Amino acid sequence: MAKTLGPVKRKFSPWDDPGAKPYIRFENVTKRFGDFTAVDDLSLDIYEREFFSLLGPSGCGKTTLMRMLAGFEEPTSGRILLDGKDLAGVPPYRRPVNMMFQSYALFPHMTVEGNIAFGLKQDGLPKPDIDARVKEMLKLVKLERFAQRKPHQLSGGQRQRVALARSLAKRPKVLLLDEPLGALDKKLREETQFELMDIQYELGLTFLIVTHDQEEAMTMxxxxxxxDLGKLVQVAPPAEIYELPNSRYVADFIGDINLIEGKIASAEGNRLRLACDGIGTSIEAEASGSGAAGETAWFAVRPEKVRISHDPPPEGTVNVLSGEVWDIGYLGDVSVYRVKLPNGAIVKSTLANVTRLVERPIGWDDKVYLTWPRDAGIVLTR
Incomplete structure (x- = not known):
């Protein structure tokens, strides 16, 4: 198991309990469309009350996996179980799951109240129960004042909330969200992420979300x-995915990173030295014991862990590079520096803008030094 990440580790972690039973289980599930394999012999456990994200590029199989759980697609082989029951042959309307689509799919001729009540009426609930449930959902998504409005009279964020309320009104055991925030602007998307987290915690439901937005997945x-390509590459909490990626694919896909190729020159205990022709020097790193001398490996270090300075570091400092500032990206809270080394390689560093005025700002073409400690990055062999 990967090393502990200290205070960032969440208290809710049933996946670490050998006695915990998964609520949703995919067992060797494969889905083919003709000659194309969308999901390839995939096994995955998801636990009750978990907020779980399927993250990957377009065409990786994440939406197909969700649609099989919803019942809109049947696996070519393998089993899908929910609360211990095999879902094979169970139609979508008989599964205790509900799906919220990216397009929201609201009825334009119905009011907000009518949209939320629609599924409850289809199920034949008594009118007093429907009214009480709709009122409860309106309060939950903070839309009480908009109950009599039509969808075209609402903002994108409000329509998203209506769709969420309608999905939750039938009290599903699992809520499936397919790119639910894709149509919202950045600020509203960030606000809605925290609202979804609060609602999921309050209701105690299991949420499964499909997204290609890394920040969205990391937050919620x-x-x-x-x-990738119908297979699971890594399954872990957000901090572990970010700090301890198991491959170059995950390291490169999640956030920004410097990936430096080299050959293992020496490995003693938890110390490792990489000879890196690409940056013209060697790197000292901490390693978990994987990799042997002469083997190709990659050192992955996040830009925020690379210190940048005009001043040369003290003598004896490990992992020192020097170069010239090639590009600067000002993002408000941080500045991103792309530093060009003498051999032409580019290494990125980020610097927090903690004060409004900087006495010695780092500018284009400045000569700078980049440093990082041995434990700032991770050595990957695949």
Whole structure:
């Protein structure tokens, strides 16, 4: 198991309990469309009350996996179980799951109240129960004042809330969200992420979300499954995915990173030295014991862990590079520096803008020094 990440580790972690039973289980599930394999012999456990994200590029199989759980697609082989029951042959309307689509799919001729009540009426609930449930949902998504409005009279964020309320009104055991925030602007999307987290915690439901937005997955999830070509590449909590990626694919896909190729020159205990022709020097790193001398490996270090300075570091400092500032990206809270080394390689560093005025700003073409400690990055062999 990967090393502990200290205070960032969440208290809710049933996946670490050998006695915990998964609520949703995919067992060797494969889905083919003709000659194309969308999901390839995939096994995955998701636990009750978990906020779980399927993350990956377009075409990686994440939406197909969700649609099979919803019942809109049947697996070519393998089993899907929910609360211990095999879902094979169970039609979508008989599954205790509900799906919220990216397009919201609201009825334009119905009011907000009518949209939320629609599924309850289809199920034949008594009118007093429907009215009480609709009122409860309106309060939950803070739309009481908009109950009599039509969808075209609402903002994008309000329509998203109506769709969420309608999905939750039938009290599903699992809520499936397919790119639910894709149509919202950045500020509203960020606000809605925290609202979804609060609602999921308050209701105690299991949420499964499909997204290609890394920040969205990192913010909301208890765990993330990174997918590629129909397979799971890594399944772990957000901090572990970010700090301890298991491959170059995950390291490169999640956030920004410097990936430096080299050959293992020496490995003693937890110390490792990489000879890196690409940056013209060697790197000292901490390693978990994987990799042997002469083997190709990659050192992955996040830009925020690379210190940048005009001043040369003290003598004896490990992992020192020097170069010239090639590009600067000002993002408000941080500045991103792309530093060009003498051999032409580019290494990125970020610097927090903690004060409004900087006495010695780092500018274009400045000569700078980049440093990082041995434990700032991770050595990857695949």
């Amino acid at each position: 999830s208890d765990r993330i499954a990174v997918m």
